Amino acid sequence: MLLEGKTVLVTGASAGIGRAAAIGAARHGANVAINYHSDDAGAAACVAEIEALGRTGVAIKGDVADPATAQDFIARSVEALGRVDVFVNNAGICPFHAFLDMPAETVDRTFRVNLHGAYYMVQAAANQMVKQGDGGAIVAVSSISALVGGEYQTHYTPTKAGVHSLMQSAAIALGKHGIRCNSVLPGTILTDINKDDLADLDKRERMAARVPLGRLGKPDDLAGPIIFLASDLARYVTGAALLVDGGAFVNLQ
Numbered sequence: 001m002l003l004e005g006k007t008v009l010v011t012g013a014s015a016g017i018g019r020a021a022a023i024g025a026a027r028h029g030a031n032v033a034i035n036y037h038s039d040d041a042g043a044a045a046c047v048a049e050i051e052a053l054g055r056t057g058v059a060i061k062g063d064v065a066d067p068a069t070a071q072d073f074i075a076r077s078v079e080a081l082g083r084v085d086v087f088v089n090n091a092g093i094c095p096f097h098a099f100l101d102m103p104a105e106t107v108d109r110t111f112r113v114n115l116h117g118a119y120y121m122v123q124a125a126a127n128q129m130v131k132q133g134d135g136g137a138i139v140a141v142s143s144i145s146a147l148v149g150g151e152y153q154t155h156y157t158p159t160k161a162g163v164h165s166l167m168q169s170a171a172i173a174l175g176k177h178g179i180r181c182n183s184v185l186p187g188t189i190l191t192d193i194n195k196d197d198l199a200d201l202d203k204r205e206r207m208a209a210r211v212p213l214g215r216l217g218k219p220d221d222l223a224g225p226i227i228f229l230a231s232d233l234a235r236y237v238t239g240a241a242l243l244v245d246g247g248a249f250v251n252l253q
C-alpha cells in the first residue's frame, strides 16, 4: 500500500488513464475525488470501483477549461474528503486534424482544456496543499508528444510540452513547501482519445512496431508510474519526467 490514508484527486477520470490512476490509488489505500466533464455513467462506475475497494470515492463534474472549475473541484473535494495529499492532472483532448486548415476553435479548445486547465487546476491544488502546511505531490499526465511531433497534432503537442514545462517550474516554485511536481510521459495508450485515429490499422501496426516491448499501452500501464511518483518512495524526486512508452521514444533504429 503506497498511498494508505492519503487523499488523491484526479482530473478527467471517467475513462482511460485518469480512471486507471484513480482506481489504482484506491487499490493503494487512498480515498479519491475525481473530476469529469460529461460522462456521468463513466464517473459513477469509477466511484463504484473505488468504493468496492473499501475507500471513499466522490465524483465532481466540471469543464477544466473553465478556471472556476479548479476552485470548485478543490473546494468540494476538501469538503468531502478533508484534504488534498496528491493531485493528478490528467484531463485532456486530442482532436486529430491537419495543420494547414486547423480551425482556430480547435486550437483554442485544445489549449484551454490541456494547458490552461492544467495550470489553474495545479495552482488551486497547490494553494490547498500550502494551506495544509505539510507538503504534497502533484503528478501531471504529459506525453511522449512533449518531446516529439505529430502531423495531425500540431495543436496538441505544444500543450503536452507546456504541461511538462509547468511541472518543472512548479517544482521550483513549490519545493520550499515540500510539494513535489513530476510528470509522466505516456507513449501510445489505447483509449477513447485515439480510438478513431487507430481505427486505421496500418497506422496502428506502425505505432505498435515502434515499441520495443512489442505492444501499445493500456491505461493501467500508467497507474503504477503515477502512484510511484505520488508516493513517498519518490520523496526526493521532483521536476522529473518519466517516459511510460514501452521504449518507443528511444527506438530510432
Ligand SMILES: NC(=O)C1=CN([C@@H]2O[C@H](COP(=O)(O)OP(=O)(O)OC[C@H]3O[C@@H](n4cnc5c(N)ncnc54)[C@H](O)[C@@H]3O)[C@@H](O)[C@H]2O)C=CC1
Residues within 6 Å of the ligand: 011, 012, 013, 014, 015, 016, 017, 018, 035, 036, 037, 038, 039, 062, 063, 064, 065, 090, 091, 092, 093, 094, 113, 141, 142, 143, 144, 145, 185, 186, 187, 188, 189, 190, 191, 192, 193, 194, 219
Ligand atoms: N492515450 C494516449 O495515447 C495518451 C494520452 N495522454 C494523455 O492522457 C490524458 C488522458 O487521456 P486518455 O485517458 O488517453 O483519453 P480518454 O479520452 O480516455 O480520457 C480523457 C479524459 O479527460 C476527460 N476530459 C476531456 N475533456 C475534459 C474537460 N474539458 N474537463 C474535464 N475532463 C475532461 C474525459 O472526460 C476523459 O475522462 C490526456 O491528457 C492525454 O493527453 C498522453 C499520452 C498518450
Ligand SMILES: C[C@H](O)[C@@H]1OC(=O)[C@H](O)[C@@H]1O
Residues within 6 Å of the ligand: 094, 142, 143, 144, 145, 150, 160, 186, 187, 188, 189, 193, 194, 197
Ligand atoms: C492521442 C494520441 O494517440 C496519443 O497522444 C499522445 O500524447 C501520444 O503521443 C499519442 O500520439
